[in-house]
Amino acid sequence: MSLHATPHPKDTVKWTTVGGVRVPVHLLIPNLPDPFMDIEDYEPDADLMVLNMGPQHPSTHGVLRVKLVLDGEVCVKVTPYLGYLHRGVEKLCEKLSYVQITPIVDKNDYVSPMMNELAINMAFEKLIGAEVPRRARYIRTICAEIQRLGSHLLWLGTFGLDMGGAIGGGGSIFMHTFRERELLLDLFEDLTGCRFHYNTHTVGGNRHDIPAGWAAKATQVLAVISKRCIEYEDFVRGNKVFQARTVGVGIIDPVLAIDLGISGPVLRASGVDVDLRRDQPYAAYDEIAVNVATDPGGDCFSRYVVRVDEMRESIRIATELLAGVPEGPICSLKPVKLPGAVKAKHGQGVYSSIESPRGELGTFVVGNTVRRQSAIPYRCKIRSPSMHLLQLLPYICPGNNISDIIVTLGSLDPIMGEVDR
Amino acid sequence: MGVDQSNQNFEHPLFEYMEKMPGLDLAMTTADKILSWGSRNSMFVFPMATSCCGIEFMAAACGRFDLDRIGTIARGTPRQCDVMVIAGTITVKMAPRVKKLWDMMPEPKWAIAMGSCAISGDFYRDIYSVVPGVDTFMPVDVYVPGCPPNPDHLLEGFRRLQDKIKAKRAGEWVEPETRPVSGMQMPSVPRYGTDRDPAYDQAQLMATQNMGLGGELLAAGVTLPQPAPQPVQSGEGGDS
Numbered sequence: 001m002s003l004h005a006t007p008h009p010k011d012t013v014k015w016t017t018v019g020g021v022r023v024p025v026h027l028l029i030p031n032l033p034d035p036f037m038d039i040e041d042y043e044p045d046a047d048l049m050v051l052n053m054g055p056q057h058p059s060t061h062g063v064l065r066v067k068l069v070l071d072g073e074v075c076v077k078v079t080p081y082l083g084y085l086h087r088g089v090e091k092l093c094e095k096l097s098y099v100q101i102t103p104i105v106d107k108n109d110y111v112s113p114m115m116n117e118l119a120i121n122m123a124f125e126k127l128i129g130a131e132v133p134r135r136a137r138y139i140r141t142i143c144a145e146i147q148r149l150g151s152h153l154l155w156l157g158t159f160g161l162d163m164g165g166a167i168g169g170g171g172s173i174f175m176h177t178f179r180e181r182e183l184l185l186d187l188f189e190d191l192t193g194c195r196f197h198y199n200t201h202t203v204g205g206n207r208h209d210i211p212a213g214w215a216a217k218a219t220q221v222l223a224v225i226s227k228r229c230i231e232y233e234d235f236v237r238g239n240k241v242f243q244a245r246t247v248g249v250g251i252i253d254p255v256l257a258i259d260l261g262i263s264g265p266v267l268r269a270s271g272v273d274v275d276l277r278r279d280q281p282y283a284a285y286d287e288i289a290v291n292v293a294t295d296p297g298g299d300c301f302s303r304y305v306v307r308v309d310e311m312r313e314s315i316r317i318a319t320e321l322l323a324g325v326p327e328g329p330i331c332s333l334k335p336v337k338l339p340g341a342v343k344a345k346h347g348q349g350v351y352s353s354i355e356s357p358r359g360e361l362g363t364f365v366v367g368n369t370v371r372r373q374s375a376i377p378y379r380c381k382i383r384s385p386s387m388h389l390l391q392l393l394p395y396i397c398p399g400n401n402i403s404d405i406i407v408t409l410g411s412l413d414p415i416m417g418e419v420d421r
Numbered sequence: 422m423g424v425d426q427s428n429q430n431f432e433h434p435l436f437e438y439m440e441k442m443p444g445l446d447l448a449m450t451t452a453d454k455i456l457s458w459g460s461r462n463s464m465f466v467f468p469m470a471t472s473c474c475g476i477e478f479m480a481a482a483c484g485r486f487d488l489d490r491i492g493t494i495a496r497g498t499p500r501q502c503d504v505m506v507i508a509g510t511i512t513v514k515m516a517p518r519v520k521k522l523w524d525m526m527p528e529p530k531w532a533i534a535m536g537s538c539a540i541s542g543d544f545y546r547d548i549y550s551v552v553p554g555v556d557t558f559m560p561v562d563v564y565v566p567g568c569p570p571n572p573d574h575l576l577e578g579f580r581r582l583q584d585k586i587k588a589k590r591a592g593e594w595v596e597p598e599t600r601p602v603s604g605m606q607m608p609s610v611p612r613y614g615t616d617r618d619p620a621y622d623q624a625q626l627m628a629t630q631n632m633g634l635g636g637e638l639l640a641a642g643v644t645l646p647q648p649a650p651q652p653v654q655s656g657e658g659g660d661s
Binding site: 055056057062063083084085086087088091092104107110111113154174175178179181182185195196197416417 | 469470471472473475476477479480483484485497509510512514515518519522544545548549550551568569571
């Protein structure tokens with residue numbers, strides 16, 4: 001097991017408390033780079049070059065444009081530019097009814113679509129006061145964990161592409177993880193009829209029940225992926241090239257991360273022990289213990305470690321829940337046939353959040369007090385974790401090589417559909 | 422081009438274009454047929470992947486569906502590519518970049534609009550920031566409907582593009598494709614390697630049809646009036 005020794009042994013890390021949060025000492029960076037630095041002040045004699053990465057770039061995970069100011073190969077200033085995929089989802093939510101919004105928000109975080117449905121329907125249920133049956137909560141939790149697994153599998157594959165390119169060694173792990181992801185997509189196709197955008201969650205429960213034999217098939221698939229996770233660890237973690245590219249690259253100060261609103265695996269990889277599944281249980285998470293994976297490294301390698309641990313934890317949670325899905329109805333409301341069937345009775349705002357694969361995915365919904373429009377929300381604000389992740393770039397990228405910026409961006413795992421919405 | 426007569430059973434797609442001359446180890450074809458064969462079977466693809474359909478494009482390029490087996494390879498730069506796959510929503514801010522990348526591609530070039538966002542803007546078509554279909558600013562050869570289309574649908578789109586390239590290279594008139602008629606799609610079909618209970622398909626079909634008022638009428642056997650296909654001027658298919 002010496003091959004798997006992590007470069008940051010957890011027992012030698014010293015801890016301190018900043019603002020009530022326990023953080024590792026070695027990650028506190030005294031002099032953070034100023035992201036708003038005027039380039040004229042940098043060095044008068046330096047031969048600086050401005051380089052645009054994106055918006056169409058294979059490594060930017062979509063349509064992100066990053067403006068780099070380079071001194072040789074070292075990056076001096078990084079500015080991300082957003083808005084190339086702004087689809088006006090929040091405005092669209094003000095036009096559509098509660099039933100119609102679910103398939104729209106599917107497209108926000110298109111790597112784990114069911115998480116969006118869960119987040120927004122939880123907020124609607126809170127607003128409307130609808131109960132969710134226990135069986136529906138179990139199905140939601142199982143689906144959420146399998147989605148998290150699929151999202152992390154896709155991240156691992158594209159992270160390999162970011163480092164090795166398609167022709168180098170990075171393409172291998174990409175092919176491996178997509179092979180496993182297809183198994184998961186088959187499960188969802190059996191459950192909902194779609195590979196991708198499912199529209200399976202609705203206000204008060206689920207639309208599709210578990211078909212006969214699905215639980216056994218899902219357990220079998222999860223057992224297969226559990227074995228393949230060991231393969232990935234053999235493949236990636238001990239790899240000297242992988243360690244050379246990731247260890248010590250893109251270190252994130254936990255205090256800065258909290259200030260910027262970072263959550264999810266990126267924050268946990270900086271040593272902060274926060275997970276909404278455990279701290280603020282929703283769906284069926286109050287019936288099962290969640291072991292939160294953290295790592296005090298703070299670099300790209302730690303983010304890999306945390307995500308792979310989360311994959312194993314997701315497999316465990318989903319397998320345990322699949323063994324004991326209770327009987328009962330899957331929706332507390334009558335099956336919805338018209339878009340205006342679900343109505344809110346008051347105009348208060350409610351906030352509800354879940355732990356998506358990228359962090360805290362929240363929804364703030366205000367009901368409409370106009371009686372004729374009571375089936376349409378007055379305002380629907382989506383708090384997406386990827387938006388906050390991109391704000392880290394100006395702080396953590398200066399001083400690194402240009403190739404490390406690709407790795408850092410890949411390790412954050414932003415999804416541009418969720419950033420621009 | 423010399424042909425070894427001792428190996429007559431050798432089946433190669435190129436052989437169907439050759440004219441064998443009796444008594445000579447020689448076969449003749451036209452340069453146009455050779456070029457057509459080459460451009461059909463080695464399509465270099467530029468994935469203009471902006472959102473969800475890009476993920477399905479990646480899935481199509483991976484082991485299970487394997488786009489490589491029909492000779493495609495994805496490149497990161499437009500200057501090396503023949504086919505642009507527009508996969509995802511194109512916004513007003515992104516559209517000039519897409520047009521610029523399209524203009525960078527060398528002739529002859531082809532475009533595939535993958536997914537309903539690229540075809541018509543889908544349900545974002547009324548939003549201030551979304552272009553209602555990429556054929557409003559560039560030519561599109563093949564439309565692949567779906568949200569997102571399954572990888573096997575994308576493969577079928579590539580096959581249609583191959584037919585189109587063959588016909589255009591041969592100088593035949595090809596009717597320009599129009600936008601697909603909007604309407605409810607059937608649920609996806611079982612694919613290679615999955616043993617799927619036909620009862621699932623039937624249940625999914627019923628669930629899809631019973632989601633709205635129109636579905637109930639359809640289930641009762643009432644035929645709804647279908648919207649007439651609106652021909653959209655998609656321009657010449659990219660070959661000069």
